[in-house]
Amino acid sequence: MRTPTAMIVGLVLCPCGLLLTLIGTLAPNWRQVSLIPNQPVDLIWEQGIWDMCSERQSSHDRLCGQADELGYFEKVPVRAAQGLMPTSLVLTLLGLVVAALGVRCWQKEPRHILAGVAGLVLLLSGLLSLIPPSWYTHELWVLPAPADSTLVVGYSVVLSYLGSCLEILGGLALALSFHHCCKE
Numbered sequence: 001m002r003t004p005t006a007m008i009v010g011l012v013l014c015p016c017g018l019l020l021t022l023i024g025t026l027a028p029n030w031r032q033v034s035l036i037p038n039q040p041v042d043l044i045w046e047q048g049i050w051d052m053c054s055e056r057q058s059s060h061d062r063l064c065g066q067a068d069e070l071g072y073f074e075k076v077p078v079r080a081a082q083g084l085m086p087t088s089l090v091l092t093l094l095g096l097v098v099a100a101l102g103v104r105c106w107q108k109e110p111r112h113i114l115a116g117v118a119g120l121v122l123l124l125s126g127l128l129s130l131i132p133p134s135w136y137t138h139e140l141w142v143l144p145a146p147a148d149s150t151l152v153v154g155y156s157v158v159l160s161y162l163g164s165c166l167e168i169l170g171g172l173a174l175a176l177s178f179h180h181c182c183k184e
Helices: 005-026 076-102 114-140 155-175 177-184
Strands: 031-034 043-047 052-056 061-064 150-153
Touching: 005 076, 005 114, 005 155, 043 177, 061 150, 076 114, 114 177
Parallel strands: none
Antiparallel strands: 031 043, 031 150, 043 052, 052 061
Protein backbone atom coordinates (compact mmCIF):
# COMPACT_ATOMS: atom_id res chain seq x y z
CA MET A 1 0.00 0.00 0.00
CA ARG A 2 1.23 3.48 -0.82
CA THR A 3 1.61 6.11 1.87
CA PRO A 4 -1.63 8.12 2.00
CA THR A 5 -1.42 11.65 0.59
CA ALA A 6 -2.65 13.23 3.83
CA MET A 7 0.27 11.70 5.71
CA ILE A 8 2.75 12.98 3.15
CA VAL A 9 1.22 16.46 3.35
CA GLY A 10 1.51 16.38 7.15
CA LEU A 11 5.12 15.25 7.03
CA VAL A 12 6.01 18.05 4.61
CA LEU A 13 4.12 20.92 6.26
CA CYS A 14 5.06 20.25 9.89
CA PRO A 15 8.87 20.42 9.53
CA CYS A 16 8.45 23.62 7.50
CA GLY A 17 6.26 25.00 10.30
CA LEU A 18 8.85 23.92 12.87
CA LEU A 19 11.60 25.81 11.03
CA LEU A 20 9.53 29.00 10.71
CA THR A 21 8.44 28.84 14.35
CA LEU A 22 12.03 28.28 15.47
CA ILE A 23 13.25 31.32 13.54
CA GLY A 24 10.33 33.39 14.84
CA THR A 25 11.12 32.33 18.40
CA LEU A 26 14.84 33.08 18.31
CA ALA A 27 15.03 36.19 16.10
CA PRO A 28 14.90 39.50 18.00
CA ASN A 29 12.38 41.25 15.77
CA TRP A 30 8.86 40.90 17.11
CA ARG A 31 8.47 44.66 17.05
CA GLN A 32 10.39 47.57 15.51
CA VAL A 33 10.46 50.94 17.25
CA SER A 34 11.58 53.86 15.09
CA LEU A 35 11.51 57.66 15.10
CA ILE A 36 12.44 57.65 18.78
CA PRO A 37 12.48 61.17 20.32
CA ASN A 38 15.91 62.54 21.23
CA GLN A 39 17.62 59.79 19.20
CA PRO A 40 19.07 59.81 15.68
CA VAL A 41 16.40 59.55 12.99
CA ASP A 42 17.91 56.38 11.51
CA LEU A 43 17.96 54.45 14.81
CA ILE A 44 15.64 51.45 15.05
CA TRP A 45 15.05 49.27 18.10
CA GLU A 46 14.17 45.65 17.40
CA GLN A 47 12.42 43.98 20.30
CA GLY A 48 12.04 40.21 20.49
CA ILE A 49 10.97 37.86 23.24
CA TRP A 50 14.57 37.16 24.33
CA ASP A 51 16.66 40.14 23.23
CA MET A 52 16.58 43.78 22.19
CA CYS A 53 18.80 45.20 19.45
CA SER A 54 19.43 48.69 18.13
CA GLU A 55 20.50 49.35 14.57
CA ARG A 56 21.57 52.46 12.72
CA GLN A 57 20.03 52.32 9.24
CA SER A 58 22.71 54.51 7.65
CA SER A 59 25.71 52.47 8.79
CA HIS A 60 24.03 49.11 9.57
CA ASP A 61 25.75 49.11 12.96
CA ARG A 62 23.81 46.62 15.06
CA LEU A 63 24.13 46.19 18.80
CA CYS A 64 22.17 43.51 20.64
CA GLY A 65 21.79 42.87 24.35
CA GLN A 66 20.36 46.32 25.04
CA ALA A 67 19.18 47.12 28.57
CA ASP A 68 15.45 46.87 29.19
CA GLU A 69 14.85 50.30 30.72
CA LEU A 70 11.10 50.33 30.07
CA GLY A 71 10.19 46.94 31.59
CA TYR A 72 9.36 45.38 28.21
CA PHE A 73 10.40 41.84 29.18
CA GLU A 74 8.25 41.95 32.32
CA LYS A 75 4.96 42.36 30.40
CA VAL A 76 2.60 39.38 30.31
CA PRO A 77 2.44 38.89 26.49
CA VAL A 78 6.25 38.72 26.31
CA ARG A 79 6.48 36.35 29.29
CA ALA A 80 3.75 34.15 27.81
CA ALA A 81 5.60 34.01 24.50
CA GLN A 82 8.79 33.04 26.34
CA GLY A 83 6.97 30.03 27.76
CA LEU A 84 4.62 28.98 24.96
CA MET A 85 6.97 29.21 21.97
CA PRO A 86 9.63 26.78 23.32
CA THR A 87 6.87 24.47 24.57
CA SER A 88 5.41 24.44 21.07
CA LEU A 89 8.81 23.66 19.55
CA VAL A 90 9.29 20.68 21.88
CA LEU A 91 5.77 19.39 21.14
CA THR A 92 6.40 19.72 17.41
CA LEU A 93 9.58 17.67 17.67
CA LEU A 94 7.75 15.04 19.72
CA GLY A 95 4.89 14.98 17.21
CA LEU A 96 7.29 14.56 14.30
CA VAL A 97 9.00 11.61 16.01
CA VAL A 98 5.64 9.93 16.63
CA ALA A 99 4.59 10.72 13.05
CA ALA A 100 7.75 9.12 11.70
CA LEU A 101 6.89 5.97 13.64
CA GLY A 102 3.27 6.00 12.47
CA VAL A 103 3.77 6.81 8.80
CA ARG A 104 5.34 3.71 7.44
CA CYS A 105 8.51 4.12 5.55
CA TRP A 106 9.97 0.75 6.44
CA GLN A 107 6.75 -1.21 6.98
CA LYS A 108 4.14 -2.58 4.63
CA GLU A 109 1.24 -0.67 6.23
CA PRO A 110 1.15 2.67 8.07
CA ARG A 111 0.08 2.73 11.69
CA HIS A 112 -2.99 4.91 11.36
CA ILE A 113 -3.66 5.35 15.07
CA LEU A 114 -0.07 6.42 15.75
CA ALA A 115 -0.13 8.83 12.81
CA GLY A 116 -3.45 10.25 14.05
CA VAL A 117 -2.06 10.78 17.56
CA ALA A 118 0.94 12.53 16.03
CA GLY A 119 -1.47 14.74 14.11
CA LEU A 120 -3.24 15.73 17.32
CA VAL A 121 0.08 16.52 19.03
CA LEU A 122 1.16 18.62 16.03
CA LEU A 123 -2.21 20.37 15.95
CA LEU A 124 -1.82 21.23 19.64
CA SER A 125 1.72 22.52 19.08
CA GLY A 126 0.48 24.70 16.22
CA LEU A 127 -2.24 26.16 18.41
CA LEU A 128 0.27 26.80 21.21
CA SER A 129 2.56 28.67 18.83
CA LEU A 130 -0.35 30.68 17.41
CA ILE A 131 -1.32 32.21 20.77
CA PRO A 132 1.85 34.29 21.46
CA PRO A 133 2.08 36.15 18.12
CA SER A 134 -1.67 36.78 18.17
CA TRP A 135 -1.62 38.14 21.71
CA TYR A 136 1.57 40.11 21.06
CA THR A 137 0.10 41.72 17.94
CA HIS A 138 -3.06 42.60 19.86
CA GLU A 139 -0.99 44.25 22.63
CA LEU A 140 1.64 45.77 20.28
CA TRP A 141 0.81 49.39 21.07
CA VAL A 142 0.23 48.76 24.79
CA LEU A 143 3.70 47.29 25.42
CA PRO A 144 6.20 49.87 26.73
CA ALA A 145 7.87 52.11 24.14
CA PRO A 146 9.18 55.68 24.12
CA ALA A 147 6.39 58.23 23.72
CA ASP A 148 5.74 59.49 20.17
CA SER A 149 7.77 56.71 18.53
CA THR A 150 6.57 54.63 15.60
CA LEU A 151 5.77 50.93 16.19
CA VAL A 152 5.72 48.24 13.50
CA VAL A 153 5.20 44.48 13.67
CA GLY A 154 8.47 42.64 13.03
CA TYR A 155 9.18 39.69 10.78
CA SER A 156 9.42 37.25 13.71
CA VAL A 157 5.70 37.60 14.38
CA VAL A 158 4.90 36.95 10.72
CA LEU A 159 7.15 33.88 10.63
CA SER A 160 5.58 32.60 13.84
CA TYR A 161 2.09 33.02 12.35
CA LEU A 162 3.08 31.17 9.17
CA GLY A 163 4.82 28.40 11.10
CA SER A 164 1.78 27.96 13.33
CA CYS A 165 -0.55 27.72 10.36
CA LEU A 166 1.66 25.13 8.66
CA GLU A 167 1.81 23.06 11.86
CA ILE A 168 -1.98 23.24 12.27
CA LEU A 169 -2.59 22.20 8.66
CA GLY A 170 0.00 19.42 8.87
CA GLY A 171 -1.46 18.20 12.16
CA LEU A 172 -4.96 18.16 10.68
CA ALA A 173 -3.69 16.22 7.67
CA LEU A 174 -2.10 13.60 9.92
CA ALA A 175 -5.18 13.50 12.16
CA LEU A 176 -7.16 12.37 9.11
CA SER A 177 -5.46 9.01 9.68
CA PHE A 178 -8.11 8.29 12.32
CA HIS A 179 -10.61 8.09 9.44
CA HIS A 180 -9.00 4.84 8.31
CA CYS A 181 -9.52 3.35 11.77
CA CYS A 182 -13.20 4.30 11.72
CA LYS A 183 -13.72 2.57 8.38
CA GLU A 184 -12.49 -0.69 9.84
